Structure formats: structure tokens, C-alpha cells
Amino acid sequence: MRGHLTAAGVLIAVFVLWEAAVRAFKVKPIVLPPPSAVFAELAAAPGWYLGHAWYTVLVTLGGFALAVLVGVLLAVLIVESRLLEKSIYALVIGLNSVPKVAVAPLFVIWLGTDAEPKIAIAFLIAVFAIVIDAVLGLKSVPPDILDLARALRGGRLATLWRIRFPCALPSLFAGMKVAIGLALVGAIVGEFVSSQRGLGYVILSAQGMFDTARVFAAILLLAAMGVALFWLIAALERFAIPWHASQKEHLPTH
Amino acid sequence: MKARPAASIEVTRLRKQFGAQGVLAIEDASLSIAPGEFVSVLGPSGCGKSTLLRCIAGLESPSGGSVSVNGTSVDGPPEGLGMVFQRDALLDWRNVADNLMLPIDFRHGDRAAARERAASLLALTGLQGFENAYPAQLSGGMRQRVAICRALVDDPVLLLMDEPFGALDALTRDQMNIELQKMWLAEHKTVVFVTHSISEAIFLGDRVVVFTPRPGRIADVIRIDLPRPRRLAVRGAERFNGYASHIRTLFEGMGLLKEEA
Numbered sequence: 001m002r003g004h005l006t007a008a009g010v011l012i013a014v015f016v017l018w019e020a021a022v023r024a025f026k027v028k029p030i031v032l033p034p035p036s037a038v039f040a041e042l043a044a045a046p047g048w049y050l051g052h053a054w055y056t057v058l059v060t061l062g063g064f065a066l067a068v069l070v071g072v073l074l075a076v077l078i079v080e081s082r083l084l085e086k087s088i089y090a091l092v093i094g095l096n097s098v099p100k101v102a103v104a105p106l107f108v109i110w111l112g113t114d115a116e117p118k119i120a121i122a123f124l125i126a127v128f129a130i131v132i133d134a135v136l137g138l139k140s141v142p143p144d145i146l147d148l149a150r151a152l153r154g155g156r157l158a159t160l161w162r163i164r165f166p167c168a169l170p171s172l173f174a175g176m177k178v179a180i181g182l183a184l185v186g187a188i189v190g191e192f193v194s195s196q197r198g199l200g201y202v203i204l205s206a207q208g209m210f211d212t213a214r215v216f217a218a219i220l221l222l223a224a225m226g227v228a229l230f231w232l233i234a235a236l237e238r239f240a241i242p243w244h245a246s247q248k249e250h251l252p253t254h
Numbered sequence: 255m256k257a258r259p260a261a262s263i264e265v266t267r268l269r270k271q272f273g274a275q276g277v278l279a280i281e282d283a284s285l286s287i288a289p290g291e292f293v294s295v296l297g298p299s300g301c302g303k304s305t306l307l308r309c310i311a312g313l314e315s316p317s318g319g320s321v322s323v324n325g326t327s328v329d330g331p332p333e334g335l336g337m338v339f340q341r342d343a344l345l346d347w348r349n350v351a352d353n354l355m356l357p358i359d360f361r362h363g364d365r366a367a368a369r370e371r372a373a374s375l376l377a378l379t380g381l382q383g384f385e386n387a388y389p390a391q392l393s394g395g396m397r398q399r400v401a402i403c404r405a406l407v408d409d410p411v412l413l414l415m416d417e418p419f420g421a422l423d424a425l426t427r428d429q430m431n432i433e434l435q436k437m438w439l440a441e442h443k444t445v446v447f448v449t450h451s452i453s454e455a456i457f458l459g460d461r462v463v464v465f466t467p468r469p470g471r472i473a474d475v476i477r478i479d480l481p482r483p484r485r486l487a488v489r490g491a492e493r494f495n496g497y498a499s500h501i502r503t504l505f506e507g508m509g510l511l512k513e514e515a
Contacts, residue, residue, distance in 0.1 A: 150331055
């Protein structure tokens with residue numbers, strides 16, 4: 001609670017300084033509008049902004065969910081098969097070194113101009129973090145516990161489900177916290193390339209009209225969304241792995 | 255639940271080498287263990303005593319010789335095996351009660367009977383009331399107690415323990431020795447107990463198998479003729495010290511335990 005108050009205090013201080021600096025140095029609003037102007041812009045058409053923000057959230061969550069699904073599946077294949085470890089892993093690493101922004105226009109050609117290409121780009125940017133951390137997690141099982149599973153005559157599937165998956169969760173959540181932010185970046189990139197909706201579209205069209213206040217309004221919303229999405233994952237984490245050291249403050253010890 | 259009859263173990267001229275040119279861990283080890291016997295395996299670090307245990311558990315396959323449990327040659331973990339490791343190998347994401355159910359989850363035993371047994375094992379080790387605690391909330395000794403209860407929960411015929419108390423402080427270790435003896439006296443499972451503590455080996459064992467440094471060979475098998483239940487004070491008894499000094503002499507003969515003249 002105290003941490004939240006401190007964060008809120010810092011945020012308010014930044015806005016106050018920003019407002020004061022813009023007024024003191026008489027900065028042109030086209031270069032840097034004062035926060036009061038940005039808030040006024042948001043307040044003028046809240047429904048319109050929320051509609052675009054909602055679209056971007058849906059694209060982000062779509063790309064993120066796909067990244068988790070595909071990323072975990074790839075990680076399982078990589079961990080369970082030595083052959084696939086060598087082939088898929090190399091492929092994943094190779095693909096990741098291609099700048100994803102550069103392939104964004106391709107997705108528009110392949111998938112059209114609806115939500116699909118944006119979800120695809122969000123997915124592509126986010127999936128790498130999931131694969132890397134899920135592989136790390138699935139491999140982090142202590143050797144004693146794998147021996148125990150074998151001694152109990154546990155099959156591969158049972159060991160994967162009862163031992164490897166739960167053991168991978170802390171790592172997977174770390175990857176998901178990174179990936180949700182990356183998915184948001186991907187969604188905006190997708191909207192930049194081709195869109196009539198979403199905050200990326202708002203920013204691009206406002207830039208065309210030199211409406212700097214509107215650009216800042218959209219950026220502010222994006223920042224708020226990024227934080228909210230991160231919190232969502234952190235809340236899921238608390239719920240899913242209450243036993244982990246990172247959550248230990250919630251557990252009494254004996 | 256009626257206890258299953260304990261297993262017998264037959265190790266014949268066991269040899270284990272890791273890789274074709276690799277480390278020779280065990281050479282020509284033969285050992286017969288009767289049902290219900292408690293055998294301590296004692297030796298210096300890295301002498302292959304854990305490898306012997308892993309061969310009996312079917313976690314390693316012999317490079318030569320054979321291991322059989324209840325007359326069946328071991329090629330994979332045998333039926334009804336309970337194992338305890340040096341680090342407790344508890345699952346951090348399961349509370350105590352659910353950790354105890356792991357053998358049932360894997361081996362699909364009688365869940366209701368196991369729950370009943372779990373409750374009585376927890377009571378026997380003073381852990382009742384901790385069913386809902388997570389391993390991170392427990393001390394080292396409590397964690398190892400849970401690991402032992404887990405190994406016993408579906409009534410194994412054979413209990414293999416790999417330096418289970420090696421990571422505990424001396425006082426907790428003594429306490430665990432007493433408790434383990436109590437559990438063993440209640441059910442007389444066949445136990446193979448690997449340790450590098452001379453007094454622990456004597457205190458717990460019906461027999462102590464002494465290993466040489468690598469490659470591990472069996473240097474001597476000593477029958478411990480001390481009445482049970484043994485109390486910690488037995489470690490001051492003359493006969494106990496006779497066994498201990500005999501083992502120390504063996505180790506000195508191997509070039510271990512050198513003292514400057």
C-alpha cells in the first residue's frame with residue numbers, strides 16, 4: 001500500500017514539474033503540450049479514446065495469449081526432444097534476430113488489414129521471451145526430483161505434467177511479464193503499419209495533423225495500459241504460485 | 255492397511271563404470287540383504303556407495319554383475335520402492351499433505367488408505383497440524399521428515415536412503431536417527447542407508463557395509479550386535495566403540511584418517 005502511495009506521489013510530482021517547465025520556458029504546445037492540455041484532450045472525448053484503447057488491448061491480449069500457447073508448446077518440444085532442441089531452438093533464435101518490425105508489412109500482405117496481422121505481429125514479438133523462459137523453467141527441475149519421479153515409475157507425460165510444469169511456473173511468469181509489454185509494442189507496430197483503429201492509429205493520424213496533445217494523450221493511455229497489463233500478470237502469479245520464494249512475504253514460516 | 259512383506263536384495267559381483275573410458279565407481283561388490291534388514295553403507299565421499307544405491311533403485315544399470323530385488327533382476331525402478339535423498343526433494347508447489355500423495359499420483363495406489371497412512375506417519379514424526387504448510391515454511395529437519403513420510407506412504411517393500419541426514423545439524427541428526435529407528439521398528443521395511451558417518455551407520459544398522467575409496471569395493475561387512483531399541487547413550491558403550499574403532503582402523507588401512515605421529 002505504501003509503495004503504491006509513493007509511486008502515485010512520484011507520478012504527480014512529474015506532472016507538476018512538466019506543467020511548470022512548459023509554462024516557465026514558454027514551450028510551444030506543438031512541441032510539448034502541458035499535461036493540463038493533454039488531460040483536457042482526454043476529457044474532451046473519453047469514449048472515443050477508450051474505444052481505440054480497447055481495440056489495442058484486445059490485439060495485445062490476443063497476441064500475448066497466442067505467444068504463451070505456442071511458446072510453451074515449443075518449449076516442451078525443445079525440452080523433451082534432443083533433436084528438436086537442436087533444430088527448433090536454433091530456428092527460434094535465428095528468427096528472433098530478424099527485426100520483427102521489418103516483417104510487419106508482410107503480415108498485412110498475408111493477412112489483410114483487420115486485427116489478424118496486428119495479433120500476428122504482437123505474437124511474433126512476444127513469443128521469444130516465452131520460449132526462452134519456459135525452456136529455462138522446464139529444465140530447472142532439481143536432478144533429485146527427476147530421480148524421484150523415475151523411482152516412482154512416473155512416465156514422461158506424468159513427469160511433465162506433475163513435475164516439470166509446476167517447476168517452470170515461476171520462470172514462465174517472469175517471461176510473461178516481459179512478453180505482455182512486448183505484445184503491446186507489437187500491437188502498436190501493427191497499427192502503425194495499417195489500421196483504422198487502435199491507439200497506434202490515433203498516434204499516427206494525430207501526427208499527420210500536428211496534434212501533439214492528442215499524441216501525448218494516446219501515449220499516456222498506452223503507459224497506463226502497459227502498467228495495468230503487467231499488474232494483471234503479477235496478480236495471476238500471486239494466485240498461481242503462492243509457494244514460490246518471490247511470493248514468500250505472504251507465507252509465515254515455522 | 256496390512257503391510258506388504260519386505261523385499262530381499264541380491265547384489266552379485268556388481269561393477270559400474272560411467273562411460274567406456276569413464277570413472278570406475280564400483281568394482282566386484284557382492285551383498286545379500288534379507289527381508290526386513292537395516293543395512294548401513296558406509297564409505298568416504300565419492301566411493302561409489304550412492305552408485306550402489308542407484309543400481310538397486312534401477313536408476314543406473316550395472317556395467318557388470320547383477321542386482322535383483324525379490325529374485326527379479328532390476329532393469330528399471332522396482333515395484334514398491336521408497337526413496338529418500340540427501341536434499342529432501344520435496345515439491346515446493348505442494349503443501350505437506352499433497353507432497354505425501356505424490357507416490358499415489360504416480361503409482362495410482364489406494365488413495366484413501368494412503369491418506370490414512372499419511373496421517374499416522376505425520377503423527378509419528380510430530381508433524382500433525384502441518385498438513386497445509388508449504389516446504390518453504392518448514393525447517394530442514396521437518397522437510398526431511400516429510401520426505402521420509404512420503405517414501406513410506408504407499409507401504410513400500412524397500413526403502414533406499416541416500417545420506418538423508420547429511421545436510422542437517424548434529425542435534426537434528428541425532429533426533430532423526432531416533433525417529434527413523436522408531437519407524438523401522440514399527441514396520442521392519444528392508445532399508446539400505448547410505449552415510450559417511452561412522453556412528454550413524456552403527457547406531458542404525460543391523461549390518462554396516464564398509465566401502466573402500468574409488469573404485470568402491472566392499473572392504474568389510476560388520477554385524478552390529480546391539481539390542482534394540484537403541485538409545486543415543488549406546489554410542490558411549492564399550493561394544494559400540496569397539497565397532498567404531500574397528501571401522502576407523504579399516505579406513506586408516508585405506509590411507510584415510512591419517513594422523514601425524
